[in-house]
Structure formats: structure tokens, C-alpha cells
Amino acid sequence: MQESDNMNICRDILDTSQLCLEGDFEEQVNQLLTTVRLSRNEVEELERLLSDVSNTLSRAWPGCKVYPFGSIVTGLGIRTSDIDCYVSLPRWVKTPQNKLVFKAKHFLMAEPSIFAELLAIGAAKVPIVKFYHIPTQRHCDINFKSPAGVQNSKLLAALLHTDPRVLPLAVLIKYWSKVHNLTGTHLMPNYALSLLVVFYLQSLSILPSVHLMQQSAARQYMVEGWNSAFEDVHYNSNEGDRSLSLYQLLGGFFDFYCHFDFENQVISIFYGRPLHKNCFKDFELLPKEFGLYKHNIFNGISRQLKLDTLMCVQDPFDLSRNCTVCVHQKLYDKVMKYFKDTAKLFYEEHSENFLKAILKKVEYKDAVHIPITLPTAGQPSKVQKRKNKKKNVQNIQNVRILYSQFRKNQKKPNNFTNR
Incomplete structure (x- = not known):
């Protein structure tokens, strides 16, 4: 009976038709977090x-x-x-x-x-x-x-509590992924999705790189040949990034990854920036911060990072581990479709309707989907056309400006200088 009750609870919180979200976006977030x-x-x-x-x-x-x-x-x-x-x-x-x-x-x-x-x-x-x-x-x-999982969890806990917006953002994205059956057993690992959230915020200079956190550690803590030590750092994000609301960050997460070049780029939480896959094929191109990775590969301690995958999300400590090797073509297509569809909703829906819209369950069909073209700065969004919601229009414009800058940075040749 107890197991049955627990299973019913699990099913209930993923049944979004039972959710009653009222008020503005922030109020709805608080209601949802209290529930799940x-x-x-x-x-x-x-x-x-x-x-x-x-x-x-x-x-x-x-x-x-x-x-x-x-x-x-x-x-x-x-x-x-x-x-x-x-x-x-x-x-x-x-x-x-x-x-x-x-x-x-x-x-x-x-x-x-x-x-x-x-x-x-x-x-x-x-x-x-x-x-x-x-x-x-x-x-x-x-x-x-191995205690590797323990250290990884401590690191994530430290990062997720660096800024008051980060943990609620990560929980919302995790819940969204559960509702749409994107993460879990035989799907994208929950851990990999959490790393995507961290990397997105590193790209906005809201969170520090793991390398920076390791530089502050008094001594190394080696686990299976990898340094798993780190210290919390007093990290000052850019002024513009601190002004972004949880609503903007949530919509921006989906916009960021539906544009990300997964085919050619490695997501490196350790480095805090994307690296071209060629860097891991020619070690001369790897930044000096990857000295331990080179040492472990040259000395046969670890295998090279697996690059021939649809996504490559590098573990922040074990730099030879790709945390998304299990993401196959069918799953990748589904994840990317949900990224694109949710980003589209961010541009179309008013903030008070956004959370309800992205948590609404829709039937997913395995088919070729027409790419979604998001509004550009020169094209008024539906929000602008509809009732002239000034606050929401400004939110979208702020996010566009910020994203256009880091998209330019992603297109530049590898820049290996520290932030």
C-alpha cells in the first residue's frame, strides 16, 4: 500500500492538468516549487x-x-x-x-x-x-x-546556491523535462541536464568555471586520477546579467540551446566556455588548463573524451567522460524539438501564461519537423502585436541583446584567455 501511495504521488505531480497556477510568473513559480x-x-x-x-x-x-x-x-x-x-x-x-x-x-x-x-x-x-x-x-x-558522485553533487550544490535565481531555475527545468519525458532511465540523464543549466549560466557570466573554483582550493583531492577538489569563490557576475529575472533566464535557456552548435562544440563546465571538438583531436589546440587531461591520456590513465555523439557534455571533474553518450538520434530530435517549441513560446506568450504553456503536455510524433524561426529584432513578435505588453516586450529585447553578444563570441576562433 505504501509503495502504491508513493507511485500515485509521483504520477500526480507530473499530471500538469491538476496544477492550479495563479498570479504573475513569480507567484506561479512559488506555487509550483511548493507542489513538486x-x-x-x-x-x-x-x-x-x-x-x-x-x-x-x-x-x-x-x-x-x-x-x-x-x-x-x-x-x-x-x-x-x-x-x-x-x-x-x-x-x-x-x-x-x-x-x-x-x-x-x-x-x-x-x-x-x-x-x-x-x-x-x-x-x-x-x-x-x-x-x-x-x-x-x-x-x-x-x-x-567511487566517491565521484558525491563530489559531483557537492559541486553542483555549491554552483546552484551561488545566486538565488539558479536553484529555482534548475528545478523548473528539471520538472519541465520530467513532464515531457525527456530525462530519466534510458533518456537524457538528470545530471547532464543540470550541467546544461550550469553551462548556460556560465555563458552569461552568472556562474564561475570549475577551473576557477579549483584554483581557489588549498589542495587537490584526486578521485580515479582526476582532481575533484574545489572551493566556493566570491564571483561577481556582470551588472547586466544580475538584472535578468528568473523569467528571462528560463526562456533564455531554451533559446540558448536551440541555437547551440552541438555538432561541433563540446560543452565544458570545467572551462566555462564551449570548445571546438577539434581541440580534443589536436592537443596543441587545447587550453593550458587541460594539462591534467593531456597527462591522463598520454599516460594511459584515461581514455579520450568520446566526441562522436550527438551531444558532448563534459563532466566537470572527469574530463574524459561525456555525460550524454546515451543520447541517441530519436531522443536528440525530441529534446531539440522541445527546446525550439519552448523557446518559441517564450517569444509568443505573456509572462503570466508562459509557465502554463510550457508545462502543457502535447503529443510528440517521431517525424521530421520544420525548423522554427524565432522573431528577430526587426520583426515584431506576437507579444508586441497583442495588447502592447510593454514589460514583456522589454524582457524579450533584453534577452535578445544579451544572446546576440554571446552568439558572436561563440562564432569567434577559440579564445583561450581567462575571463
């Missing part, structure tokens, strides 16, 4: 899950520690979110990972009133144990391989 995000009490209850896992696995490996990662840590948790955990074992444990997950399953099964639906997957690249935690009604995956 985990409450403080729900987050605090997850401490019980971590405690139960720790207490149970400590019987097998005294001294082990359980670290959560993913959306619960970053602040992006919504009511459909599962929990991910990394279990750090004492150094004396030498058992292979594919055997660890089965031993963990055995001990978890000894608590049937706490853990259910146990499944150990030992043959995966990252062996995991999946289970359902009955007291909190949450699904959870645990692994023993």
Missing part, C-alpha cells in the same frame, strides 16, 4: 534511510560510512526523486565490487520490515544494490565503487 519539491520534513526524514543503511551494513563491514549524492544533496530533489548512496568501506576490505553488492543484499534482506524489492546488479559498470526503503517510501541505489 521535497519539503524540509521529507528531506529530514531521509536521514532515517541513511541511518538504517549504515546500521545494517555496519554489521557486515564495521566502520563503513554512507554518503548520499544526487538531487537530494544538490537541492534539486522533487517528489519523484530516488536516493543514491556511496558506501565507503574500511581499507582492509578487499572484496571485488561485484561480490560486495550481493553481500550487501544479504544483510539488507535480514531487515524485511525496513528494506524491500532488493536487487543486486553485479555485472554493471558500477555494481549497485537497489531497494525500497519502507519507512520513507523511497527507492534507493547504493554502490561501493
Whole structure:
């Protein structure tokens, strides 16, 4: 019954026909976030899950520690979110990972009133144990391989809390992607979408590059050959960028990526700017900041970044990892169509109708779609024609000016100087 209730909750928050959004854009955002995000009490209850896992696995490996990662840590948790955990074992444990997950399953099964639906997957690249935690009604995956996910989550949490507009923006985009079935299992990873949000804001100089954050770190923290250390930095964005509202940033996200050159450009959160794929084919073209990447490739520590994909979103720490290798042609076409359609709505709809419009579910058909031509500065948008909504017209004009500048920068030859 508890599992059924939890599944009903998940279905309910993705049923946008049940949403009742009233007031202006900001008021609607607050209403939506209150509805879909985990409450403080729900987050605090997850401490019980971590405690139960720790207490149970400590019987097998005294001294082990359980670290959560993913959306619960970053602040992006919504009511459909599962929990991910990394279990750090004492150094004396030498058992292979594919055997660890089965031993963990055995001990978890000894608590049937706490853990259910146990499944150990030992043959995966990252062996995991999946289970359902009955007291909190949450699904959870645990692994023993690497703390990389923990560090990635800490980094995202730091970036998403740098500016008060960033976390709400990321949650809205995540929810939009869930409503339209763009992210999740066998789809675009939630992590990759979060990196797209971060990179978009780096392009607007709202967020710093990860390289800049690593320069501030007192020492390196190496995880599987990659420096995963970073420090929060006091980062001053441009004056014009600070004036952009959450509404402008949300519409601008879709406009940015429906124009982005995915075919030729690598999205590098580490560098904070796009890099041409040729840079990773000819290391002489790579900026000096990629010294560790060159070292790891030359010394056989890592494989080269996979470039022959429809999207290439580089992990901010493991610079050899493309986080969007799973995005196939059919999924890419669907994602790009939704980017374009949502950007079009930004130009056409008044701000009070924008959120409702982009969350309205529409049937997606696998077909060749005619490219959408967005209004240019010389062409009045429907908003300008309709009731002369001055505030919305000014919002669109501000975004156009800002985007025209960084589009020019993207078209320039590789500029490897620091900001």
C-alpha cells in the first residue's frame, strides 16, 4: 500500500492538468516549487534511510560510512526523486565490487520490515544494490565503487546556491523535462541536464568555471586520477546579467540551446566556455588548463573524451567522460524539438501564461519537423502585436541583446584567455 501511495504521488505531480497556477510568473513559480519539491520534513526524514543503511551494513563491514549524492544533496530533489548512496568501506576490505553488492543484499534482506524489492546488479559498470526503503517510501541505489558522485553533487550544490535565481531555475527545468519525458532511465540523464543549466549560466557570466573554483582550493583531492577538489569563490557576475529575472533566464535557456552548435562544440563546465571538438583531436589546440587531461591520456590513465555523439557534455571533474553518450538520434530530435517549441513560446506568450504553456503536455510524433524561426529584432513578435505588453516586450529585447553578444563570441576562433 505504501509503495502504491508513493507511485500515485509521483504520477500526480507530473499530471500538469491538476496544477492550479495563479498570479504573475513569480507567484506561479512559488506555487509550483511548493507542489513538486521535497519539503524540509521529507528531506529530514531521509536521514532515517541513511541511518538504517549504515546500521545494517555496519554489521557486515564495521566502520563503513554512507554518503548520499544526487538531487537530494544538490537541492534539486522533487517528489519523484530516488536516493543514491556511496558506501565507503574500511581499507582492509578487499572484496571485488561485484561480490560486495550481493553481500550487501544479504544483510539488507535480514531487515524485511525496513528494506524491500532488493536487487543486486553485479555485472554493471558500477555494481549497485537497489531497494525500497519502507519507512520513507523511497527507492534507493547504493554502490561501493567511487566517491565521484558525491563530489559531483557537492559541486553542483555549491554552483546552484551561488545566486538565488539558479536553484529555482534548475528545478523548473528539471520538472519541465520530467513532464515531457525527456530525462530519466534510458533518456537524457538528470545530471547532464543540470550541467546544461550550469553551462548556460556560465555563458552569461552568472556562474564561475570549475577551473576557477579549483584554483581557489588549498589542495587537490584526486578521485580515479582526476582532481575533484574545489572551493566556493566570491564571483561577481556582470551588472547586466544580475538584472535578468528568473523569467528571462528560463526562456533564455531554451533559446540558448536551440541555437547551440552541438555538432561541433563540446560543452565544458570545467572551462566555462564551449570548445571546438577539434581541440580534443589536436592537443596543441587545447587550453593550458587541460594539462591534467593531456597527462591522463598520454599516460594511459584515461581514455579520450568520446566526441562522436550527438551531444558532448563534459563532466566537470572527469574530463574524459561525456555525460550524454546515451543520447541517441530519436531522443536528440525530441529534446531539440522541445527546446525550439519552448523557446518559441517564450517569444509568443505573456509572462503570466508562459509557465502554463510550457508545462502543457502535447503529443510528440517521431517525424521530421520544420525548423522554427524565432522573431528577430526587426520583426515584431506576437507579444508586441497583442495588447502592447510593454514589460514583456522589454524582457524579450533584453534577452535578445544579451544572446546576440554571446552568439558572436561563440562564432569567434577559440579564445583561450581567462575571463
